[in-house]
Amino acid sequence: MRRFHRMPFGAETTPEGIHFALWAPTARDIHLVLDGTESPMERDGNGWYRLTAPEARPGSRYSYRVDGALTVPDPASRFQPDNVHGQSLVIDPKAYAWSDSDWAGRPWEETVLYEVHVGTATPEGTYAGLVGRLEAFRNLGITAIELMPLGAFAGRRNWGYDGVLPFAPAAAYGSPEDLKQLVESAHELGLMIFLDVVYNHFGPSGNYLHAYAEPFFTDRHRTPWGAGINVDGDGSRTVRDFFIHNALYWLEEYHFDGLRFDAVHAIADDSRPHFIEELSTRIRDTFPGREIHLVLENEANEARWLGRDAAGHPRLHTAQWADDIHNAWHALLTGEREGYYADYAEKPVVHLSRALAEGFAYQGEPSEHAGGKPRGEPSSHLPPTAFVSFLQNHDQIGNRAFGERLSHLVQPARLSLARSLHLLAPQVPLLFMGEEWAASTPFLYFVDFESEPDLGQAVREGRRGEFARFEAFADPETSLRIPDPTDCSTFMRSKLDWAEIGGSPHRNALSETRRLLSLRRMEIIPLLKSELHGAHRAPPSASMIDVTWSFTTGQLRLVANFGDTVSVRKSDAAARVVWSSPGVTLNGENLTLPSWTGAILKGPPI
Known part of the structure; x- marks a missing residue:
């Protein structure tokens, strides 16, 4: 079986040759640079530049010359073999022969998620290396692997959220074919496989859209990363389609079973339908016969996106990451009260109880962390499976100064209690890689801007500045101990040490996790299916x-x-x-x- 998602942009194989299309409404002139030869592209009245090149073929390298000066990669590149500043590679998706044509996914109620960073999950740090771990995940009781973002990023290592070419799986982890083999191998074992995608910002290095497509961004909406993505102003139709096709592309061309949408509260949209609604509707309409699961990260606690129809099926999105459950657990277990934990520190058990019973702890109440602004919407009408619960994830570990896991912060007996209740509660549980054996390794924030020393220095200073308001880092000497995110050793320290599984206390934690997931399969999931x-x-x-x-x-x-x-x-x-x-x-x-x-x-x- 061959899989291919047709898009209005990028490089596409046709009987006449490779067709190239670039939306560059603010460029005066675009030339295709193909295997070292430049050719002018034809512009239409809507800012599109197009050209069909008979001499191009899969394996050809290409880029675009903007206004006779800047040379940029294809923003819809299917692969960047060298780096995000270099040439794109023509890929023929139909060249890969899939053998999982009978796979239609699994019901959401059966989901036990395992969040993975490909580069640090195995010694190899590759898609192929992860294939060798899939059977162990299946035997543990995991039913779905969730890959952290794969969009091509600057350098050879990144924690995942600095991608700039969202259609190009990161070359640091292997080829597109390697990624497809990972998906196929997961399906062979009965495992679903999800992908985390980022539609709220681009990373700081390698995004050239501003140079030829200024309407892609808007100053009307500001985000923590600068100008917002323009999904509701002039030119927004193409911008919306760029991300909608990205979601369809991963689900169709790579046969992923679900997507996790990063920080959708940072996607500002004053139009109707909201981008979040159109995105899920297009996906549901495109794949009516498949079990496709769409999960939001949404700090705003908007229950409106999670509604069910009369048969109990999600109308739009399947679930949301349950930050309230995590934050209440964390405040209860650690006693921490700075940052967003301030909203939970006074009454962590009360907040946890409400979140377990009703989904959100904050359903319109004022948030101290947000300066007293109300947060959330009523959610008690939603089933517990509308929420993905977790004790740990990449954010709440990686965004700590020293990347500590709960096993570094909480006494074992109390962590064991939390783990048991977490895995046997009716919400859909998520484990962060290594959590099942209380891994000793941290998960730190890491990037690679070696070729851009000024940016690297800005990241180092910014990282220390983030923690300056926390009491523990008031002493400058303590601040200087924060690991340098640009140093390769920070990345290497974050790699899981699989050899420790056989020793204490990791062996006992793994055994406990396996037993709990077996209980969940036998006792909890049958209830959730009713x-x-x-x-x-x-x-x-x-x-x-x-x-x-x-x-x-x-x-x-x-x-x-x-x-x-x-x-x-x-x-x-x-x-x-x-x-x-x-x-x-x-x-x-x-x-x-x-x-x-x-x-x-x-x-x-x-």
Whole structure:
């Protein structure tokens, strides 16, 4: 089977030769540079430059000369074999023969996500190296691999969010064929594979769009990265199509099962339909027969994108990363209260309880971190599977000054409790690579701007400046200890050490994770496949969580005591304990929970 996504831009194989198309509305003149030879391109009235080159073929190298001066890569390049400043490579997607034509995906309720950074997940740091780990992930109980962004970036290493050519899988990890083999290998093992995509900004090196397509950006909307992406002004139709086709491209040409959309709250759109709505609608309409899962990262807590139809299927997006669940857990486990943890530090258990029962902890309440502005929308009507929960991910580890994991910050018994409740709660769980064995390696923020020393220096200074407002870094000497993100050693320190799995305490953590995921498969997922009739939580408490979800096929109850004294809760006589911490007992109708323990119970449907 051959797979190919047709786009209005880029390089496309046709019977007449390779057709090249570039949207350059603010350029006076564009020449195609093909294997060292320049040819003028024809402009139409809408800012498009086009040319069909009979002599071009797959493997040809090409770029565009703008106004007789600047030479730039194709923004829709399918591959950059050298670097993001160099020439693009003509790729024939139909040259790869797929053998997974019977694969249609898996139901969302079965999802257990495993977030992976390709460059640091294996010693090889490649797509091919990751193929060798897939069977172990499957045997652990993982059902879906989520790759951090792959868009081509400057240099040979990047944590993923500085991509500038979103159609070109990073050459540092292998070829397009290698990536397709990774996807196909995952499907052979029954694993879904997701991709994290970034549509809110471009990285600081290698983005040339401003030089010939000024309407791609707008000063009407400002973002943490500068001018916003123009999805609602003059010229925005082409900009919207650029990203919509990018999503369709990964789902069709690379056969990914789902996408995670990075920080959509930073995509400002005053038009209708909102870009987020059009994006999901186009995807749903294009792949009606496949299990396609669309996940948002949205700090704004907008429940509007997560609604279900009468049959319980997502109308637009499948789920959202549950930041509230993570932030409440983190504040509870670590006691940290700076930055966005300030919104959770006073009542972490109350926030966690509400987020578990209703999806968002903040549903319109004022956020201290946001200067008192209201945050969020009502979400109690949504099922728990509309939320991807996590104790850790690339952001909350990589954005720490020293890249510490929870296993570096929290005593093992308390982390074990959190891990158990996380993996057995009805939300869709995510593990960050190495979390399953409490990996000792950090995950640091790293980039490679060796060829641009001024940019590298700006990144180093900016990194230290980010933490200057935190109390722990008030001392300049402490600030100087922050790892240099441009140093290769920072990247190397972030690589997982698979050899440690066999030793203590990693072996025990891995065994515990495997057992919990087996319990999830047997006990939790069957409930999630039936209709949710509602969730109920006990009155807010500073130390207790007691949430019950009612499904057609039964009830699921999560109880946890984070107080200093023993707590006794009443239990339905028909309920049984699926999992509990050591020391928890069920005697008749009395469920006794010592300090910092929990239990998961199942009962018959009401």
